[in-house]
Amino acid sequence: VLAAAMVAPLAGCSVSVSSWSLSKSVRSSSHSSDSSSSSSPGAAERAYREDVSDYTRAFARSHRGDFQGFQADIGRLAEEHGITNWEENPATYTAIGEGLGRAKVSDAELMAYKRNLSGGDATKAAAIQEGFDSAR
Amino acid sequence: VRPVPLLALAALLLARAAFAASPRFVDYLYIEANEGGSSGGHAAIRFGDEVYHFQHERPGVLRLHRDDWRHFRYAYAVLENRTMHTSRVAVAEATYARLREEFSERYLSERRVFEQRDVLCDDRMLLEVLLARQRGGTGATLRIRGGGFFFPEDGRSGPSAAALALRMHVLETYGPDAIGQRAAEIRAELARLAPASDDPATIDVAAPGFPHFPRTFSTRYRDLLTALLALRALDDALPLRRDAYWSPTDAGLQLEATERRALDAYADRLTGELTRLLRSARPDWGFAFLAGMARLEALRASGETGRLVLLDAFPPESEVMPRSSVRQRREAVLDLRAEADDEFMRTRARIQGGETVDEATFAALEAAGNRFLELDAAITQDRALRVPSGPLLPSRDAPWSDLIVPHLPSDDLVRSVAQARAAEEGFARRLQDRYGYNLITRNCVSEIFRTVSAAGADLGWHVDTGWSLDFIPFVSARTVNATWNVVQQSTIRSYRRSRLDDMVGGDNAFRVRLRESNVVTSTIYRRNADDSFFVLFTDDVVPLRPLFGTVNLAAALGAVAAGLPLLPVDHGHTLWSGVRGALFSLPELAFVSLRKGSFDYVPRDRRPRDTGAEIFAGAASAERRWPAGVTTFTRRPPARTGA
Numbered sequence: 001v002l003a004a005a006m007v008a009p010l011a012g013c014s015v016s017v018s019s020w021s022l023s024k025s026v027r028s029s030s031h032s033s034d035s036s037s038s039s040s041p042g043a044a045e046r047a048y049r050e051d052v053s054d055y056t057r058a059f060a061r062s063h064r065g066d067f068q069g070f071q072a073d074i075g076r077l078a079e080e081h082g083i084t085n086w087e088e089n090p091a092t093y094t095a096i097g098e099g100l101g102r103a104k105v106s107d108a109e110l111m112a113y114k115r116n117l118s119g120g121d122a123t124k125a126a127a128i129q130e131g132f133d134s135a136r
Numbered sequence: 137v138r139p140v141p142l143l144a145l146a147a148l149l150l151a152r153a154a155f156a157a158s159p160r161f162v163d164y165l166y167i168e169a170n171e172g173g174s175s176g177g178h179a180a181i182r183f184g185d186e187v188y189h190f191q192h193e194r195p196g197v198l199r200l201h202r203d204d205w206r207h208f209r210y211a212y213a214v215l216e217n218r219t220m221h222t223s224r225v226a227v228a229e230a231t232y233a234r235l236r237e238e239f240s241e242r243y244l245s246e247r248r249v250f251e252q253r254d255v256l257c258d259d260r261m262l263l264e265v266l267l268a269r270q271r272g273g274t275g276a277t278l279r280i281r282g283g284g285f286f287f288p289e290d291g292r293s294g295p296s297a298a299a300l301a302l303r304m305h306v307l308e309t310y311g312p313d314a315i316g317q318r319a320a321e322i323r324a325e326l327a328r329l330a331p332a333s334d335d336p337a338t339i340d341v342a343a344p345g346f347p348h349f350p351r352t353f354s355t356r357y358r359d360l361l362t363a364l365l366a367l368r369a370l371d372d373a374l375p376l377r378r379d380a381y382w383s384p385t386d387a388g389l390q391l392e393a394t395e396r397r398a399l400d401a402y403a404d405r406l407t408g409e410l411t412r413l414l415r416s417a418r419p420d421w422g423f424a425f426l427a428g429m430a431r432l433e434a435l436r437a438s439g440e441t442g443r444l445v446l447l448d449a450f451p452p453e454s455e456v457m458p459r460s461s462v463r464q465r466r467e468a469v470l471d472l473r474a475e476a477d478d479e480f481m482r483t484r485a486r487i488q489g490g491e492t493v494d495e496a497t498f499a500a501l502e503a504a505g506n507r508f509l510e511l512d513a514a515i516t517q518d519r520a521l522r523v524p525s526g527p528l529l530p531s532r533d534a535p536w537s538d539l540i541v542p543h544l545p546s547d548d549l550v551r552s553v554a555q556a557r558a559a560e561e562g563f564a565r566r567l568q569d570r571y572g573y574n575l576i577t578r579n580c581v582s583e584i585f586r587t588v589s590a591a592g593a594d595l596g597w598h599v600d601t602g603w604s605l606d607f608i609p610f611v612s613a614r615t616v617n618a619t620w621n622v623v624q625q626s627t628i629r630s631y632r633r634s635r636l637d638d639m640v641g642g643d644n645a646f647r648v649r650l651r652e653s654n655v656v657t658s659t660i661y662r663r664n665a666d667d668s669f670f671v672l673f674t675d676d677v678v679p680l681r682p683l684f685g686t687v688n689l690a691a692a693l694g695a696v697a698a699g700l701p702l703l704p705v706d707h708g709h710t711l712w713s714g715v716r717g718a719l720f721s722l723p724e725l726a727f728v729s730l731r732k733g734s735f736d737y738v739p740r741d742r743r744p745r746d747t748g749a750e751i752f753a754g755a756a757s758a759e760r761r762w763p764a765g766v767t768t769f770t771r772r773p774p775a776r777t778g779a
Contacts, residue, residue: 043185044496054240062345069351071418073248079529082499084424087416088409089495102237119417 048081049095053131056099060109067116093117093124097131160232164223164584164620165189166613167212168630171668171720171731174216177609179581180208181239181588182222183232188239188587190580198573198583199250200243214631214743217732223616224624231593238591245346249567252349256563259354260556263331267549269541277535280358282426283365284532285447286374295373298403298436302429303373306411318414319367326360326540329353331552351419353552361536362422369429376433380532382446382509383437389444395488396439402493403435427530431498444484449506449528457521462514468737469521473511475740480504503528581612595620630732633676634744635660653677661733669695669710669717674729685724692717 055077059070074096078086086092096117100110110132118124163182169175180189187208190198203211213220227235265276280287307314331353368374391399410428413421430447437445462469483504487493493501506528514521544552572578585606589598596619605611617625629637632652639648639660651657654672661673671691672684692714699711720731 044500048496050240051244054237055244057237058241058244058346059348063348066348066350068417068419069348072351072355072420075418075420075424076251077244080527081496082503082527082529083495084427084529085409085413085495087413087418116417 044081045091048078048083048089049091049098051077051081052092052095053099053102053135056096057102060100060103060105060113065112067113071117087119087124090123090127093127094131094134097128097133098135099131100128101132101135159226160229161623162225162227162232162235164225164613164616164622166221166223166609167216168219168221168610168732169730170216170218170734171716174218175720175730176575176579178212178218179584179609179612181235181584182208183236183239186236188243188584190583192573192579195568196573197568197571198578198580199571200239200246200583202240202243209628210743213628214738215735217630217632217734219630219633220628221613222624222626222628223613223620223622224626225595225616225620226623227593227595227621231595234591235588235593238587238593241346242587242590246571248347248349249571252347253563253567255349255352255355256556256560258358259331259352260553260560262354262357263549263553263556266539266541267546267553269539270544270546270549274537277537278358278361278539279452279533280362280365280536281531281533282362282423282430283534283536284452285376285380285426285430285530286369287365287377287534287536289374290377290379292378293375296375296433298433299370299373299375299429302407302410302432303370305407306370306414309411310415314414315367315371319364319371322360322364322367323540326357326364327543329357329360329542330544330548331556353556356419359419359422361539362420362426364422365534365536366422366425366429369426376430376437376447380430380448381434381437382448382505383441383443384509384512385443386512391438391442391444392488394490395444395484396442398487398491398493399435400439402498403432403439405494406432406435423531430530431502444505446502446505446509447530448532449502449530450510450522450524451526451529451531452533454522454524457514457523459514459518459520462521463518465737466515468739469511469515471739472737473508473515476504476508476511480508499529502530576607579607581607581609585612630675631735631738631744632660632673632733635742636676655733662735664734664736665709666736667713667733668692668720668731669713670721670731670733673733674724675732678727681727681729682725685721688724689718689721692721 052074055073056070059073063069074086074092075084078084078089078092083089096113100113105113110128114125114128118128165180165182165187167174167178167180169177178189180187182188182205185205187203187205189201189203189208191201192198209220212218262278265278268276303315332350406428410425410432413425413428418424434445434447480501483501487497487501491497510522513519576582585600588595600606604615606615616622636648636652639652642648652660652673655661655663655670658673669692670688672687674681674684674688677684695710695714695717697714699706699708699714702710723730
């Protein structure tokens with residue numbers, strides 16, 4: 001124990017990252033990018049939806065009103081999944097609705113999200129509502 | 137055995153009753169130590185395919201990471217060569233959901249906080265550049281993400297036909313002045329832009345709830361400038377820069393008819409999507425437009441040539457493996473290329489099979505193609521190899537000197553620079569306070585239990601690392617086994633031990649063990665430059681460990697002696713390797729083995745079969761056949777007492 005204690009303080013909980021570098025040529029270490037693997041397209045979409053839903057839930061429970069900040073954060077999150085134009089991805093809106101449902105936002109707040117994010121597109125608003133209903 | 141109070145048992149029984157209907161499983165993972173940064177062992181928690189774990193990073197902070205289970209296992213059990221112990225905890229559906237949400241939210245929240253650190257640094261630098269510009273300087277430029285596909289213009293050809301068609305579609309949709317008007321609006325907005333007057337001290341990294349930071353000056357400036365570049369690229373119908381895409385002549389990249397049709401159809405849809413993006417309310421639409429327009433041009437080129445043309449999707453900040461290293465590890469790089477090629481072919485097969493292409497599908501194709509083409513180029517063109525540190529997303533940047541300096545008095549700009557510097561420094565201090573690593577009070581174990589506790593999840597017993605030795609990974613695993621509702625324990629052997637077990641199954645067990653006991657004759661281990669100097673493996677020989685440790689110590693001291701004269705030649709590599717070797721031999725004298733050796737690459741055919749999905753599909757079934765390298769222990773229904 002004494003001997004182990006001598007070297008333990010050197011560091012803990014980290015990993016020798018340099019030894020991973022060669023292997024990272026094929027697969028990145030992050031869950032998000034890995035989820036874009038071609039071998040599991042269903043898993044990739046599920047991972048994206050979960051991230052957007054989790055983020056929306058956390059955001060909606062803590063903040064209100066900053067839709068530009070919300071959109072910018074969704075943009076960063078989507079990029080982690082290889083998606084740049086998240087507004088054209090229907091899964092984004094369903095996941096946002098799901099996150100709002102899990103955050104138990106009021107009907108008025110739900111309306112505000114639908115209005116600000118759908119840009120007048122009824123399909124997008126319906127997808128938010130669908131996700132919201134599925135999580136209630 | 138740690139005594140378990142009766143109260144804990146009662147809580148455990150109550151928890152069992154709660155999930156009797158539909159149990160879910162959470163795995164607590166204890167990963168044995170290895171040398172270097174992992175000498176204390178490691179801990180993680182797994183939910184299905186996701187593994188959450190806290191890592192100690194520069195500059196002395198502890199950050200939550202999320203990894204795919206397959207990759208986590210490959211990284212730790214195979215490359216890091218560390219045995220993993222899994223304690224499977226049965227929980228109610230609601231508890232499972234609460235725990236996963238808590239870890240996910242903490243992960244997203246921390247990521248946002250650390251991003252803000254970089255944003256504040258960028259804020260200060262941008263303001264310094266603008267101040268220099270205002271004072272007459274002309275040298276400084278900004279690097280604009282996504283701009284590198286079109287700028288600086290290489291003037292190699294006329295306008296792009298694909299971009300001209302997109303431009304026409306935009307003008308038909310929004311009117312002939314649409315692009316010019318939008319650009320004028322953005323220029324005016326840039327000129328009016330002013331740094332926020334927020335007090336930097338109010339930006340609190342430790343505030344409860346999900347972090348919310350107002351969009352900084354640099355974020356708003358960059359978004360607007362990027363949008364301006366996008367409009368300019370569109371208005372001038374710029375072609376892709378020659379170095380921005382791959383266009384190999386390999387016959388394998390010839391498109392099949394179905395593939396060609398699918399990509400053409402996606403290009404048509406993308407034209408509409410980009411047109412709508414121009415009127416989007418999202419503040420960061422410029423980057424998405426630049427990447428989309430570049431993809432559209434690559435898609436149209438694919439359609440015209442009948443060969444797959446892909447953007448170079450490697451981010452500008454990719455690590456680079458030098459050419460000399462590629463040559464040294466040619467065999468491994470060839471194997472990686474074959475693996476990347478397989479994935480690329482699988483992705484193409486989905487499209488050839490008739491799957492509708494959307495951005496996610498195309499991004500997967502682009503990423504798989506880029507991995508293969510980069511490895512192929514490293515081998516066939518004898519060049520350095522780029523290694524991405526994150527997802528492969530087309531994001532080439534371009535230097536931009538045509539900056540618009542906002543109409544601000546010089547004094548205001550000077551004050552803003554000072555304020556931005558104060559914000560950056562203050563934030564870094566608070567970040568260190570909030571996320572600083574501490575070997576005992578804030579490490580990979582303590583934060584797992586804190587997060588479990590924050591979720592309000594009842595797992596049978598509240599583990600408090602503050603008043604016990606539970607902050608040590610292997611002690612924490614024992615506590616979890618004793619107090620949580622663990623229904624199964626299993627062990628995933630380290631790569632070397634697993635291979636050794638397979639080899640020993642033959643007739644010449646003694647000869648195999650003798651051969652594999654040292655780094656010289658071992659057929660499993662190959663000397664890794666990351667490892668300290670040692671000769672004998674001690675992790676599988678307990679009685680002989682002190683003896684082997686003595687040999688290792690002597691060898692390491694020999695390396696130290698040899699390293700001194702080599703100092704000018706190898707820049708201290710041998711010396712440092714010997715010093716570390718001696719240090720990690722000391723515990724072996726007292727029967728403690730930390731060092732196991734590690735691997736920088738393990739070929740596909742030698743990797744243990746992926747057990748991730750199988751473990752979870754099998755749940756707690758005792759009849760299950762486990763893959764090689766995995767041993768299990770299934771716990772009977774609780775018969776524990778408070779003794």
